[in-house]
Amino acid sequence: MQPRARLALTGSILALAALTLAGCSASPEGGSASDAASSSPRPSADASAPATDADATADPDADDDAASPSNCLVGDWVLTDEQMQRYYDQMNADLAEYAIVYDPSGSSGLSFAEDGTYAYTPDLSMSVDIAGLPAEATLGGTLSGQYAVDGSTVSTSNDTNELSMDVTVDGEAMDGTAVTEQILASPITSAPYDCSGETPVIHFSTGASTVPLTLSRG
Numbered sequence: 001m002q003p004r005a006r007l008a009l010t011g012s013i014l015a016l017a018a019l020t021l022a023g024c025s026a027s028p029e030g031g032s033a034s035d036a037a038s039s040s041p042r043p044s045a046d047a048s049a050p051a052t053d054a055d056a057t058a059d060p061d062a063d064d065d066a067a068s069p070s071n072c073l074v075g076d077w078v079l080t081d082e083q084m085q086r087y088y089d090q091m092n093a094d095l096a097e098y099a100i101v102y103d104p105s106g107s108s109g110l111s112f113a114e115d116g117t118y119a120y121t122p123d124l125s126m127s128v129d130i131a132g133l134p135a136e137a138t139l140g141g142t143l144s145g146q147y148a149v150d151g152s153t154v155s156t157s158n159d160t161n162e163l164s165m166d167v168t169v170d171g172e173a174m175d176g177t178a179v180t181e182q183i184l185a186s187p188i189t190s191a192p193y194d195c196s197g198e199t200p201v202i203h204f205s206t207g208a209s210t211v212p213l214t215l216s217r218g
Contacts, residue, residue: 072195073112073147073154076218080107083213084124087204094208099131109218112147118156118188119144122163136168147188154202155190 081104088102109121120143128135145159167174194201200215 072200073149073193074114076109076111077200077215078107078109078218079213080216081105083216084108087206087211087213090209090211091206094206099129101129103127103129110215111218116146116148117144118147133170135170137165139163139165152192152194153190154188154193156188 084104084107088104092101104124104126106122106124108124109119111119111121121141122139124139126137126139128137141163143159143161143163145156147154147156149155165175188202191205192203194203194212197214199217201212202215203210203212205211
C-alpha cells in the first residue's frame with residue numbers, strides 16, 4: 001500500500017466539482033463528472049523515495065534520530081500560499097482532461113505537539129472553474145487527532161473534524177460542511193517526510209504525481 005497524506009480542501013472541491021458537473025450535465029466527454037472525481041486520486045500526500053546506496057549504509061540509529069518528532073516535526077508550521085499554489089498547479093495539470101482548474105489563496109496551519117497530537121487549521125479560499133462554471137469556496141476550522149512517526153514516515157489517526165466550508169456555485173451560496181464531513185480525512189494519513197533542511201518537507205501527492213511541500217515556521 002502506498003503512503004498517503006491528504007490536503008483537505010481538494011477532496012471537498014473534487015466532490016463539489018463532481019456534484020456540480022453532474023447536476024448541470026456538463027461532464028467531460030467520455031465520462032461522467034462523478035467518474036472523474038472518483039477515479040482521480042483524492043488530494044493527498046504520497047511519495048516513496050527510491051533507496052540509494054547511502055540509504056543502505058546509513059546508521060539505523062541516525063535515521064531514527066532524524067525521524068524523531070522532537071528533532072523535526074514538533075512545532076507550529078504553515079503551508080504558505082506559495083506552497084499551496086505549487087500543489088494545485090500540479091493538480092491542475094493532472095486533471096486537465098476534466099476541465100477543472102483550481103486557483104487557491106491562503107495558507108494552512110499544521111501543528112505537531114510533543115504529546116503525539118496534531119492540528120490542521122486551514123485558512124483557504126479557492127476559485128474553481130468547472131468546465132466553464134465558476135465556483136468559490138472557503139475552508140476554515142480545525143481537523144485534529146493523533147500522529148506517529150515510523151522511520152521517515154508520519155501518519156495521523158483518531159481525527160476530530162471541526163472544519164467548515166462555504167461554497168458559492170455560479171453565484172448561488174451553499175453550505176459545504178456536509179461535504180467536508182463525508183469526504184475529508186486526515187491531512188496526512190501516511191506520508192514520507194524529510195528533516196534534512198531548515199524546516200520539514202512532507203511529500204504530498206495528487207495521486208498521479210508527487211509534490212514535496214516545505215513547511216514554514218508558524
